[in-house]
Amino acid sequence: MTASTAEAAIALRGLRHSFAGEPPVPVLRDMTLEVPTGAFASIVGPSGCGKSTLLRILAGLVTPDGGEMQVRGSAAFMPQRDLLLPWRRAEDNAILGAVLGGVPDGEARARAQALFATFGLAGFEQAWPGQLSGGMRQRLALLRTFLTPRETLLLDEPFGALDAITRRQMQEWLQSVWLEDRRTVLLVTHDVDEALLLSDRVFIMSTRPGTIVESLDVSLARPRGTRDTTTPAFTVLKAQLLDALERGSAA
Amino acid sequence: MSRMFFDRYAAPGALLALLGVAWETCTRAFEVPPWILPAPSQIAQAAVLSGGTLPEHLRTTLIEAGVGLAIAASLGVAVALLMANSALARRVVYPLIVISQNVPLIVLAPLLVIWFGFGMLPKVLVVALVGFFPIAVGMTEALLRADPELIELVRSMGASRMQVLRTVRLPYALPAFFAGLRISASYAIFGAVIGEWVGASSGLGLFITRSQRAFRTDQVFVAVIVIAALSIALFYIVGFVARLAMPWQAATTEESS
Numbered sequence: 001m002t003a004s005t006a007e008a009a010i011a012l013r014g015l016r017h018s019f020a021g022e023p024p025v026p027v028l029r030d031m032t033l034e035v036p037t038g039a040f041a042s043i044v045g046p047s048g049c050g051k052s053t054l055l056r057i058l059a060g061l062v063t064p065d066g067g068e069m070q071v072r073g074s075a076a077f078m079p080q081r082d083l084l085l086p087w088r089r090a091e092d093n094a095i096l097g098a099v100l101g102g103v104p105d106g107e108a109r110a111r112a113q114a115l116f117a118t119f120g121l122a123g124f125e126q127a128w129p130g131q132l133s134g135g136m137r138q139r140l141a142l143l144r145t146f147l148t149p150r151e152t153l154l155l156d157e158p159f160g161a162l163d164a165i166t167r168r169q170m171q172e173w174l175q176s177v178w179l180e181d182r183r184t185v186l187l188v189t190h191d192v193d194e195a196l197l198l199s200d201r202v203f204i205m206s207t208r209p210g211t212i213v214e215s216l217d218v219s220l221a222r223p224r225g226t227r228d229t230t231t232p233a234f235t236v237l238k239a240q241l242l243d244a245l246e247r248g249s250a251a
Numbered sequence: 252m253s254r255m256f257f258d259r260y261a262a263p264g265a266l267l268a269l270l271g272v273a274w275e276t277c278t279r280a281f282e283v284p285p286w287i288l289p290a291p292s293q294i295a296q297a298a299v300l301s302g303g304t305l306p307e308h309l310r311t312t313l314i315e316a317g318v319g320l321a322i323a324a325s326l327g328v329a330v331a332l333l334m335a336n337s338a339l340a341r342r343v344v345y346p347l348i349v350i351s352q353n354v355p356l357i358v359l360a361p362l363l364v365i366w367f368g369f370g371m372l373p374k375v376l377v378v379a380l381v382g383f384f385p386i387a388v389g390m391t392e393a394l395l396r397a398d399p400e401l402i403e404l405v406r407s408m409g410a411s412r413m414q415v416l417r418t419v420r421l422p423y424a425l426p427a428f429f430a431g432l433r434i435s436a437s438y439a440i441f442g443a444v445i446g447e448w449v450g451a452s453s454g455l456g457l458f459i460t461r462s463q464r465a466f467r468t469d470q471v472f473v474a475v476i477v478i479a480a481l482s483i484a485l486f487y488i489v490g491f492v493a494r495l496a497m498p499w500q501a502a503t504t505e506e507s508s
């Protein structure tokens with residue numbers, strides 16, 4: 001831990017949580033991690049290990065049983081399902097977080113309109129969510145998250161539901177959007193390549209009850225593209241990551 | 252397109268015409284007295300002849316049904332909001348409104364006439380009482396059932412209770428509101444007529460009682476047809492308003508059908 005806690009956007013120390021039940025279900029144990037301000041970090045872990053629960057704790061939706069937690073400012077949360085409001089047109093969905101966060105309607109709309117093209121949604125401002133493709137819905141949910149005036153973004157498997165090709169495109173696109181935006185991001189994913197392609201730091205979680213098995217710094221040059229996933233440096237990191245995942249699953 | 256037109260209008264129309272012809276033929280062939288069963292042609296004649304008095308009765312019934320339905324809708328929404336926001340209100344109000352629904356109209360309507368006279372008020376009350384139940388119950392359940400993940404999301408964005416209601420719960424419950432309103436609308440004319448039938452100074456219900464007393468069965472049939480037509484019209488008007496109020500539903504279902 002070289003980075004001082006003062007400049008960390010997210011810092012957890014010994015965080016733990018169980019869901020009520022008979023007996024209680026322990027989901028997170030002794031979670032300690034630190035995400036520097038302005039960094040792109042990912043969490044990789046087996047299904048059901050508590051990744052979504054962690055994000056919901058960080059978003060302030062679940063109160064953890066114990067441990068320390070620090071989130072700078074507060075966080076904008078993009079849930080695993082896109083959760084667009086079917087009764088709002090695309091543009092009205094996009095500005096939801098901004099307006100609820102206190103941005104005046106006109107200003108939020110202007111910002112959204114400026115970003116519709118960047119998010120590959122130009123011309124669909126007035127469409128209903130039901131009229132959009134899966135990929136477009138995800139981009140709209142991302143746009144909504146980006147427009148929410150918070151210092152940190154929490155993204156829960158934003159591309160989980162997409163096919164491989166669309167997913168790859170979206171990853172490169174997210175990287176370019178983030179390079180402009182530069183807010184702290186904590187991304188949850190199952191996809192090892194996705195984590196390495198996008199992140200400055202990757203956290204690997206064990207099976208439930210989840211804890212951090214390893215934290216991996218990725219210092220490959222940006223912007224990274226699909227071609228980079230075949231380089232030796234990438235392959236070495238990927239082997240390390242897969243090893244850590246395996247250790248976490250055996251534990 | 253022409254296929255749909257045939258299925259939707261031409262086929263039922265043809266069947267109706269066929270039944271009409273059969274009815275006309277039978278009443279003539281067996282010389283059924285008109286006070287037992289008038290022929291369609293006699294009913295048509297009665298419709299033309301009662302053209303003088305019928306519109307006034309029609310107007311009364313329409314106003315009663317319309318005002319009653321408006322009260323049912325407002326009251327239904329208000330009660331639903333109350334019940335969705337407080338478990339205590341749910342426990343207190345739910346049994347009450349269930350009981351209110353189980354008082355038979357045949358008992359309630361005469362009581363209302365005794366209390367409020369022969370004017371429009373008791374009929375409006377019948378329509379409102381019958382109509383508010385499906386709206387209140389359907390909407391309460393929808394308000395409570397609204398996707399918890401959507402609610403969690405807007406809460407993570409900092410929404411207050413009021414904003415959660417406005418952005419998620421109310422729009423989520425809108426289809427249930429209109430489903431309830433549709434049911435209420437289909438009972439509204441009927442409710443008003445029952446109210447009038449018990450005692451009134453004007454209205455289709457009164458027109459029916461008078462016609463029955465005079466053995467003018469043809470006029471009774473005219474009234475029945477008018478009531479059916481009104482009910483169907485009201486049903487479709489509610490459907491039309493629902494489509495206007497929920498454009499996202501029309502936009503997404505049109506494409507898939």
Ligand SMILES: Nc1ncnc2c1ncn2[C@@H]1O[C@H](COP(=O)(O)OP(=O)(O)OP(=O)(O)O)[C@@H](O)[C@H]1O
Nearest residue numbers: 019020025027046047048049050051052053054208
């Ligand atoms: N509200 C809840 N009440 C009780 N148990 C819960 C609740 N939410 C999650 N769990 C349990 O906690 C565990 C972790 O769930 P979580 O959704 O955080 O996993 P995840 O890592 O996001 O999984 P996935 O990768 O499949 O999305 C699961 O076993 C789940 O059943």
Ligand SMILES: [Mg+2]
Nearest residue numbers: 051052053080
């Ligand atoms: Mg999850």
